[in-house]
Amino acid sequence: MSGERTASKILVPITNPIKDDNNLRGLTFILMTAMSSLHNLSRSLGCAIILAADKKLFIMFLGGEYVLHFVVKVLRDDFLAFFQAEGMVGVVSSFLHHLMVKIVVGERARECHPSTTKN
Amino acid sequence: MPSIHYKKLTIFASSSVDFSGNFHMRHSYGTGGMLFSVSLMWAQISPFVAFQFYNGAHSETLKLFLVISFVIWTVLNLAFVCTIDLNYIHTFFSTETAAQYTVGLFKNATDDMMRFDAAFTNRKSFTKAIHGEIKEWVRLNIDRWRLEEQDWFKVALIYDEFLPIEVYEAEGGARRRRSSMSFREVVGLAAAPAEDNNNTQLVTTDNTQIINQNNEEWKRVAEELYATRSR
Numbered sequence A: 001m002s003g004e005r006t007a008s009k010i011l012v013p014i015t016n017p018i019k020d021d022n023n024l025r026g027l028t029f030i031l032m033t034a035m036s037s038l039h040n041l042s043r044s045l046g047c048a049i050i051l052a053a054d055k056k057l058f059i060m061f062l063g064g065e066y067v068l069h070f071v072v073k074v075l076r077d078d079f080l081a082f083f084q085a086e087g088m089v090g091v092v093s094s095f096l097h098h099l100m101v102k103i104v105v106g107e108r109a110r111e112c113h114p115s116t117t118k119n
Numbered sequence B: 001m002p003s004i005h006y007k008k009l010t011i012f013a014s015s016s017v018d019f020s021g022n023f024h025m026r027h028s029y030g031t032g033g034m035l036f037s038v039s040l041m042w043a044q045i046s047p048f049v050a051f052q053f054y055n056g057a058h059s060e061t062l063k064l065f066l067v068i069s070f071v072i073w074t075v076l077n078l079a080f081v082c083t084i085d086l087n088y089i090h091t092f093f094s095t096e097t098a099a100q101y102t103v104g105l106f107k108n109a110t111d112d113m114m115r116f117d118a119a120f121t122n123r124k125s126f127t128k129a130i131h132g133e134i135k136e137w138v139r140l141n142i143d144r145w146r147l148e149e150q151d152w153f154k155v156a157l158i159y160d161e162f163l164p165i166e167v168y169e170a171e172g173g174a175r176r177r178r179s180s181m182s183f184r185e186v187v188g189l190a191a192a193p194a195e196d197n198n199n200t201q202l203v204t205t206d207n208t209q210i211i212n213q214n215n216e217e218w219k220r221v222a223e224e225l226y227a228t229r230s231r
Helices: A002-015 A022-053 A055-075 A087-107 B011-018 B033-051 B059-083 B086-092 B098-108 B112-120 B124-148 B165-170 B195-199 B201-230
Strands: none
Touching: A022 A055, A022 B033, A022 B059, A055 A087, A055 B033, A087 B033, B033 B059, B033 B086, B098 B112, B098 B124, B112 B124
């Protein structure tokens, strides 16, 4: 469907910065994997160090990060998620949505296999 | 419907992407580019902040390890930037909100399908700034869409106040039932809502009659042409 192709072209700027070249794609994948590993390592190490120092501090540390994330979203009038749920359902589902996204971004590997970002 | 790619990354999909990566999350419907990058940076800075509170054993070794890890991470990031298409680099620092992105999606769309998707499959408040523009666009095109019966056109998705009064009445007026997202859709278990078929039944019936009439007309012309050439 020609419309779908058009849609993909518009989506590319957001989802896919990887060049359309086999060698570069492979290299980018390796780099992403390494970056993700280091990210997870840093994140885990940071949590472990703060936990070793003070458990209450750990909760403040992590909680503060999440609260700040939501405060920024609310202050920028960007809290409600795209799906068309209104009222309290909309607020709760948007909260869960942003929480999931934040957890995925913050606590997990962040880069993607090039084949999954290829439109 | 070829909706925005990000929408496909609903909760379950997100979980499956989790271990392979989540580049998509920097989308305006996710964290946004700037918050994504800040989160990345914070993951590297936080161990050093945490280290300030640490008084345990092997602190020097730990510090050295953290520094080396940070240096390698920085080098890898620089290498990564060198390998990607730099036209996309702004997506890592974008401060665009979901509403701004949706308005941009509508304004920059190259066809009606994309505009329709931007206008009617997102939260209504996202397009508040251009509601007048959308209403006018619907008024000018809805007759053609009803005739063409494209897959993407679902009259049930259009908000009542965006419909011309005659279409609104034809759709059932105040009794008209708009399509909304089900829980199954939100979590990515269902495709297009089934009720759309019922809601568009009136329009479909009208259109089918018009199309049948057109087909009959063409048949008649073709038969006349064939008869003329056969003589």
